[in-house]
Amino acid sequence: MTMGMLFRRRELEDPGWYRFLFGSTALVPLWTLARLYVGWQWLQAGWHKVDGDGWINNNGSSLQGFWKNAVAIPEQGRPAITYGWYRDFIQFMLDHDWYTWFAWLIAFGELLVGLALIIGAFTAVAALFGATMNFSFLLAGSASTNPVLMVLAILMILGWKVAGYIGVDRWLLPALGTPWQVGRAFERFRGSGGSG
Amino acid sequence: MNSGLLLLGVLAWVGVVGFSILMATWGEPVLAFFPIAAAVVAAWAIGEYITDVVWKEKNR
Numbered sequence: 120m121t122m123g124m125l126f127r128r129r130e131l132e133d134p135g136w137y138r139f140l141f142g143s144t145a146l147v148p149l150w151t152l153a154r155l156y157v158g159w160q161w162l163q164a165g166w167h168k169v170d171g172d173g174w175i176n177n178n179g180s181s182l183q184g185f186w187k188n189a190v191a192i193p194e195q196g197r198p199a200i201t202y203g204w205y206r207d208f209i210q211f212m213l214d215h216d217w218y219t220w221f222a223w224l225i226a227f228g229e230l231l232v233g234l235a236l237i238i239g240a241f242t243a244v245a246a247l248f249g250a251t252m253n254f255s256f257l258l259a260g261s262a263s264t265n266p267v268l269m270v271l272a273i274l275m276i277l278g279w280k281v282a283g284y285i286g287v288d289r290w291l292l293p294a295l296g297t298p299w300q301v302g303r304a305f306e307r308f309r310g311s312g313g314s315g
Numbered sequence: 316m317n318s319g320l321l322l323l324g325v326l327a328w329v330g331v332v333g334f335s336i337l338m339a340t341w342g343e344p345v346l347a348f349f350p351i352a353a354a355v356v357a358a359w360a361i362g363e364y365i366t367d368v369v370w371k372e373k374n375r
Contacts, residue, residue: 155352159335159344166339237335237351238328238358285359287328290366 141278150278151285154236157271160264161249162233168226179222186213189259199260209259228252236275239286243279246272320365327358 140146168174173181190210192198200206212221228248235245253269275282283289296302331354338347 151355152352155348155355159348159351162335162339163344166336170340234332234335237355238331239355240328285356289359290324290362 142280144281144284147281147284150275150282151239153271154239154242154275154282154286157246157249157268157275158233158236160233160268161229162237165226165229165231165233168222169230174222174226179218179220182218182222182225183213185259185261186218189261200258201260202258205258225252239283239288240291242283242286242288243276246275246279246282250276320369324362324365327361331355331358 168181171181173179173184186209189199190206190213198206200209212218229252232245232249232252235241236249250269250272253265253272256263256265257269280292283292292302294302294304296305331351334354335351338351341347
């Protein structure tokens with residue numbers, strides 16, 4: 120067997136159940152329920168931070184407190200953060216007073232992710248940002264609802280074609296297209312780019 | 316006329332955004348989920364109607 124044969128291009132098809140789960144509109148009601156649940160959780164969390172105390176006001180003192188607790192190493196028992204490199208990262212942000220602006224980023228980030236998921240606009244992108252926040256919170260030692268929200272977010276990323284179907288993505292995705300297919304909004308520019 | 320329909324569809328979804336934020340200020344997080352879900356389905360139904368019925372009729 121030559122190297123050319125080993126690495127020749129092949130199209131590997133997905134099994135039927137996978138295509139049904141992540142690409143069929145038959146399961147759209149389930150995807151919508153999951154999306155609304157995750158979106159509502161993010162919206163509530165974001166709104167409480169925007170409207171509450173210690174995030175947008177008071178220079179992010181709540182986030183400062185969270186970071187201080189996260190980097191603390193107790194005399195007995197395990198520290199909240201398992202990985203040393205992540206503790207160093209949080210400590211770096213703490214030492215440079217990043218909580219003053221990072222609190223804004225988290226508060227409005229959660230709010231926007233929640234709203235995007237609720238209306239189903241750029242669902243997979245919103246889910247990716249949501250999963251990134253869940254991942255960060257988990258690394259910092261905060262479990263809460265993060266594991267469930269993160270799993271649902273990853274599923275929504277995989278089901279990007281249908282997760283936002285009962286939502287703005289129903290019109291947004293065909294209009295904008297995908298990296299491998301030109302959307303309706305850009306069809307008029309097709310072929311007018313010269314040598315392309 | 317088409318731009319008016321487009322505006323109507325956009326306004327339906329903007330309404331969902333405003334309504335969701337309003338519901339977030341309400342102290343009943345479990346109960347608030349259902350009106351939000353209903354608003355999403357209503358906005359989607361408006362969009363479907365515009366797309367499948369009115370839009371196609373106007374562009375026929």
